[in-house]
Amino acid sequence: MRAVTTHEGRLEVAQVPDLEPGPGQILLDVRRCGICGSDLHARTHGDVTADALAQMGYNDFIRSRDTVVLGHEFVGTVTAYGPGTRRAWKPGTRVVALPMLGTGDGVQLTGLSAKAPGGYAEQVLVSEAFAFPVPDAVSDDHAALVEPLAVAHHAVRRSEIGRREVAVVVGCGPIGLAVILLLKAAGVRTVVASDPSPGRRELAQRCGADVVVDPRETDPFDAYGERRGHLRSAQGLFDLALGSMRAARRLPGSSWARLMRLAERTGQLPKGPVVFECVGVPGMIDTMVATAPLRSRVIVVGVCMEPDTIRPSIAIGKEIDLRFVFGYDPAEFHQTLQWIASGKVDPSPLITGTVGLDGVAGAFADLAEAGEHAKILIDPRAAAAS
Structure with missing residues (x-):
């Protein structure tokens, strides 16, 4: 079959061996596959990430010496079942699946391991246990975005953000x-x-952002106004402490302590916004720690595949909460699919282009520029027809 492979950082359209579904697996004809930022990073920085994941017990992440078919955001139609499957869906049924393939070598990351070829291809293997049928109301384009939207769903849930928080x-x-x-x-x-990209700021507005700024011109932590009571400096914290001590003298006994604890439980004490770091390049975490208001929660969503450095003294002095998120669980994946089907989440603004297999290298170049594009989808059938 035709597929796009990466080896030593080079992308190539190649003929690769046909896939045969093993125990518990389904073979899909790929209808769409999204190009993820992780794919761009893995192509050039896979060795660093592979070393890190090996320390956590996963030894099969893509390395530059490997030849790998990328792609973990896909939708396809059932074409064949492996042994030991329930065969729950008729051939031709559209399904999406978590990109985790059960194999004889354990669970592999689809599209990020040579042992689990991904969706930049005419066909892909999935685990039946991780697959979900796609409702008729969901288009192929939207179904391919279940996976990245599930990542966002998990990040928002893990942030524990309240509706009234910024x-x-x-x-x-x-x-x-x-x-x-x-x-x-x-x-x-x-x-x-x-x-900083005008095109992406326009897309952010289409996705529902209430305030959109160019960080070269406007500090995002000033853009929503000081009315939120967020403290931007240590001096603000010192002033608050001084005011608290003065107020305490006017209250009898331990009344002030009880009042402070009550204010804390009801969210009345000053705290910062919930910050989602979605860039994933060295230096961004430290920048968020240094520039966010005191007592902010910083949710690290962007995947930086290189070593990075932060200044703990600043995070400590500002009582910044750092929370790292990764992936999603099957329930979040399924919930995201249902929200797309119901219209609660409309992923249309994310899709800015579609290419065949022959256009993948050019799409990578376009996405590396961080310009007008957001999500470029691959249609392997278009490549086969050209």
């Missing part, structure tokens, strides 16, 4: 835009989006 999304690439969509689906009233 969300600041830094970076409006595909994952940042997905986070905006899921924040609005969760009912968050104020979402600030920050990106």
Whole structure:
């Protein structure tokens, strides 16, 4: 079959061996596959990430010496079953699946391991246990976006953001835009989006961001106004402490302590916004720690595949909460599919292009520029017909 492979950082359209479904597996004809930012990073920085994942017990992540078919955001139609499957869906049924393939070598990351070829191809293997049928109301394009939107759904859930809290999304690439969509689906009233690209700022507005800024001109942490009571400096914290001590003298006994604890439980004490770092390049986490208001929660969604450095003293002094998120669970994946089907989440603004297999290398170049594009989809059938 035809597929796009990567080896030593080079992308190539090649003929690769046909796939045969093993125990518990389904063979799909790929209808769409999204190009993920992780694919761009893995092509050039896979060795660093592979070393890190090996320390966590996963030894099969893509390395530059490997020849790998990328692609983990896909929708396809059932074409064949392996042994030991329930054969729950008729051939031709559209399904999406978590990109985790059960094999004789354990569970592999589809599209990010030579042992589990991905969706930049005419066909792909999935685990039947991780597959879900696609409702008729969901188009192929939208179905291919279940996976990245599930990442955003997980990030929003893990952030524990309240509807009245301010969300600041830094970076409006595909994952940042997905986070905006899921924040609005969760009912968050104020979402600030920050990106230097005019095209991506326009997409952020289409995804529902309430305030959109160019960070070269406007600090995103100033864009929603000081009315939120967010403290921007240590001096503000010192002033608050001094005011608290003065007020305490006017209250009898331990009344002030009880009042403070009550204010803390009801969310009345000053705290910062919930910041979603969706860029994933070295230096961004430290920048968020240094520039966010005191007592902000920083949710690290962007995947930086290189070593990075932060200054703990600043995070400590500002009581910044750092929370790292990864992937999703099957329930979140399925919920995301249902929200797309019901119209609660409309991923249309994310899709800015479609290419065949022969256009993948050019799409990678376009996406690396971080310009007008967000999500480019691959239609392997278009490549076969050209």
